[in-house]
Amino acid sequence: MTNESSGPTAHQTSGEVNESSARRNPFAPPEAGQLVVYRGLTLFDGTGSAPRPAVSLVVEGPVIRSVADETDVAAALAEGAELVDLTGHFVTPGLVDAHQHLATPPDRPAAEAILRRLVHSGVTAVRDMADDLRQIGDLARAALVGEIAAPDIHYAALMAGPGFFDDPRTHQVTQGAVPGHVPWMQAVTDTTDLPLAVAMARGTYASAVKVYADLDAGLVAAITAEAHRQGIAVWAHAAVFPATPGEVVAAGVDTVSHVTLLAHEAAEEPLTSYKDKPSVDHESLVTGEDDRLAALFARMREQDVVLDATAGMWASEELAGDDPESTERARRQTELAIALTAQAHRAGVALATGTDYETAPGEPFPALYKELAFLVKRCGIPAPDVLRSATLVGARSAGTAHLTGSVEPGKLADFAVFAQDPLADIDHLRTITLTVKRGRRFPRAAYAATPPRETR
Numbered sequence: 001m002t003n004e005s006s007g008p009t010a011h012q013t014s015g016e017v018n019e020s021s022a023r024r025n026p027f028a029p030p031e032a033g034q035l036v037v038y039r040g041l042t043l044f045d046g047t048g049s050a051p052r053p054a055v056s057l058v059v060e061g062p063v064i065r066s067v068a069d070e071t072d073v074a075a076a077l078a079e080g081a082e083l084v085d086l087t088g089h090f091v092t093p094g095l096v097d098a099h100q101h102l103a104t105p106p107d108r109p110a111a112e113a114i115l116r117r118l119v120h121s122g123v124t125a126v127r128d129m130a131d132d133l134r135q136i137g138d139l140a141r142a143a144l145v146g147e148i149a150a151p152d153i154h155y156a157a158l159m160a161g162p163g164f165f166d167d168p169r170t171h172q173v174t175q176g177a178v179p180g181h182v183p184w185m186q187a188v189t190d191t192t193d194l195p196l197a198v199a200m201a202r203g204t205y206a207s208a209v210k211v212y213a214d215l216d217a218g219l220v221a222a223i224t225a226e227a228h229r230q231g232i233a234v235w236a237h238a239a240v241f242p243a244t245p246g247e248v249v250a251a252g253v254d255t256v257s258h259v260t261l262l263a264h265e266a267a268e269e270p271l272t273s274y275k276d277k278p279s280v281d282h283e284s285l286v287t288g289e290d291d292r293l294a295a296l297f298a299r300m301r302e303q304d305v306v307l308d309a310t311a312g313m314w315a316s317e318e319l320a321g322d323d324p325e326s327t328e329r330a331r332r333q334t335e336l337a338i339a340l341t342a343q344a345h346r347a348g349v350a351l352a353t354g355t356d357y358e359t360a361p362g363e364p365f366p367a368l369y370k371e372l373a374f375l376v377k378r379c380g381i382p383a384p385d386v387l388r389s390a391t392l393v394g395a396r397s398a399g400t401a402h403l404t405g406s407v408e409p410g411k412l413a414d415f416a417v418f419a420q421d422p423l424a425d426i427d428h429l430r431t432i433t434l435t436v437k438r439g440r441r442f443p444r445a446a447y448a449a450t451p452p453r454e455t456r
Contacts, residue, residue, distance in 0.1 A: 028146030029062035029438035035076045036439070040087030043067070044384070044423060046391040046406035051423065057091075059413040062438040066409050090421045090428075092387055093406050094124025094151075094414035094437060096394025097368045098308045099257060099354025102139065102153070103131035105172035111139060114358055114366075115150035120447035121366050122416030122429070124437040127308075127354070127398050128155035129235065129257065130212070132173035133184035133204045140205075149442060154208075154398040156235050157201035159223055161214025162187040164274055188219060194226040201232070207399055208233040208254070213274035215240050217247035224251045233399050238307075239264040242271045249299055255397050256300075257354065259309040259340045260333050266292045282332060288339035297347035306397045308354040311341040312374030316367065318357045334378075341379045351375075352397040353390040364448075369429050376426045383423050413439040 030036075036059045043055040045067070058065040058076045066072040077083065097118065102111040118126065128136050136155045143150035162180060164170070165187055170179035180187030183200040201209050209227045211220055211234060220243045224234045236253040238261035239245050245265040248256060256262075263285050264271060269278035284290060300307065313319060314333035321327035345351060353375070355367040368390070375386045395405025404412045419431035435442040 025146040027149050027440055027442075029440050032061035032063075034061050034439075035059070035065075035079055035081035036084060037073055037076050037081045038084045038086050038091075038436075039073070040085055041089050041091045041417070042421070043407060044090065044092045044387060045408065046093040046388055047408065048388065051090075051421075055091075057407065057413075057415075059436070059439050062413055062440075064407065064409055064411055064413050067407060086417060088419075089433065090418045090423075091407065092122070092416050092418070092422065093391035093395075094404065094416055094435065095122045095368060095390045096353065096398065096405070097123055097126045097151075097355055097366070097371075098255075098352035098394050098397045099310050099356045100126045100128050100358070101131055101356070102126075102128050103133075103135045103173065104169050106132045106135040106175070108135060108139075110361075111135070112148055112150070113361060115139070115143065115148065115153075117364075117447065118366050118368070119149050119151050119435055119437060119442050120432075120444055121369070122418075122432050122435050123151045123366065123368060124414040124416075124435065125152045125154065125395065125398055125400065125404065127207075127235070127394075128153055129354075129356075130156050130158035130173075130185070130210045132175070133157060133206065137205055146440065151437065152400075152404075154400065155206055156208040156210035157184045157186070157204050157206040158210045158212050159186050159188045159197065159201070159215075160212040160274075161219075162189065164213045188215065188223065190219060194222055195230075198223070198226045198230050198232065201227075202230060206232070208235045210234075211236040211240055211248070211253065213237065213241055215243055217243045217251065219243075220248055220253075221251040224253055228252070235308075235397075238262045239271065241274045241277065244271055246296055246299070249296065249303065249305055252303070253305065254399075255306040255308055255352065257308040257310060258313075258356075259307060259311055259344065260314070260336050262293065262296065262307075262340055262344075263336055265296050266290055282336065286335050286339040288343040290343075293340065293343060294347065297344050297349050300344075301348045301350075304350065306350045306352050306393060307344055308352045308397060309337070309341045309344070309375075310354045310356045310371075311337045311379060312371045313337070313356050315374060315378075316357050316370065317360075338378050341375065342381070345379070345381050345385065350393050350396065351381075351385075351389045352394050353386070354397075365430060372429065373426050383426050386426065387422065413437075 140153035165180035238256040392405035395401040417434040420428040
């Protein structure tokens with residue numbers, strides 16, 4: 001019995017097969033051997049080096065072959081490389097949104113519209129911080145093979161204490177199943193078979209276990225140790241309740257999310273549960289000089305824990321509040337985020353740029369642009385540091401810094417092209433003209449010219 005699906009049929013030529021594949025995967029990375037020379041650009045490469053003018057990049061298929069090597073440029077052109085003139089333009093590594101939720105609740109058209117806007121805005125990777133991984137896994141696959149226009153997606157499987165799973169969001173992402181009893185959203189206690197639980201999380205093809213809520217310090221440490229033993233990262237909330245920020249960091253997690261949760265290192269009462277957060281001394285902490293936070297930041301720097309600050313989240317329209325009480329809460333949380341993010345940066349903590357929300361469907365640019373502007377304008381962090389946070393540190397937060405996050409030979413051809421210098425003015429991100437992801441070009445003009453599909 002023959003397997004007729006293993007190759008071209010008797011009536012198909014290889015050209016027809018390739019054409020069919022291209023129709024299915026219109027955004028696939030170019031094949032190895034395809035050469036493109038990008039010439040004349042000013043390069044911020046994300047490594048910490050100063051920007052370099054008049055640089056040329058040679059890209060072969062999905063990979064950067066050389067940077068500023070004129071001998072290789074000449075060789076590539078002799079081999080028939082396509083030449084793209086970027087004279088007067090500014091190039092950075094592809095941007096990373098380190099905190100997205102693309103399927104709470106699942107809505108495939110809406111998610112694809114968000115992803116399309118992201119990739120046409122210079123974003124080449126996102127971290128999805130726990131969702132319905134049945135949909136996220138397929139979106140990640142579709143993005144990787146080029147079925148859809150999208151950044152690469154790296155995602156987490158969530159673990160929390162049983163008390164967390166009456167949260168309505170957990171029901172949204174486990175429709176047809178029981179929250180806390182699926183591989184991507186597991187309830188954990190001190191009797192849980194952790195090797196099996198972590199293996200189940202890994203089976204979703206997740207990049208990390210996300211440690212969320214209602215777990216004590218011992219369980220956070222045990223989950224982290226088992227995850228690392230099995231070769232998977234741990235992304236944690238900055239406070240897990242009752243585990244404190246200090247205990248979460250001591251457990252050895254790879255990243256922590258939400259800078260305002262770090263304030264609970266200075267809580268006035270012991271932490272108990274996610275739903276019952278104690279008060280903190282707001283007036284003391286907004287000075288940005290608290291000794292307890294200074295000690296925590298020193299340990300984070302020492303252990304190389306990345307802080308996914310989501311600093312501008314409380315200043316967004318989505319969380320601004322529609323009554324005096326919620327508006328005041330958002331204002332105070334914004335003040336706290338500014339103070340603690342600035343203190344973390346001064347202490348040398350590696351910051352990633354996550355958002356945890358997205359701008360409205362009609363907006364031309366993503367929430368990530370607002371987060372970067374918030375870090376520069378409100379937190380006082382220099383633009384070069386913010387752009388490094390949005391690129392190489394973002395890649396580190398996703399566990400992919402060996403592949404992407406900087407413009408260097410041997411790494412993926414992930415970069416963004418701007419008509420004006422975002423180092424001079426962070427709002428120049430809005431002059432994006434081109435995104436290159438895994439060597440595939442996504443011109444900004446194509447986004448403006450082609451309306452997205454309707455979302456429900």
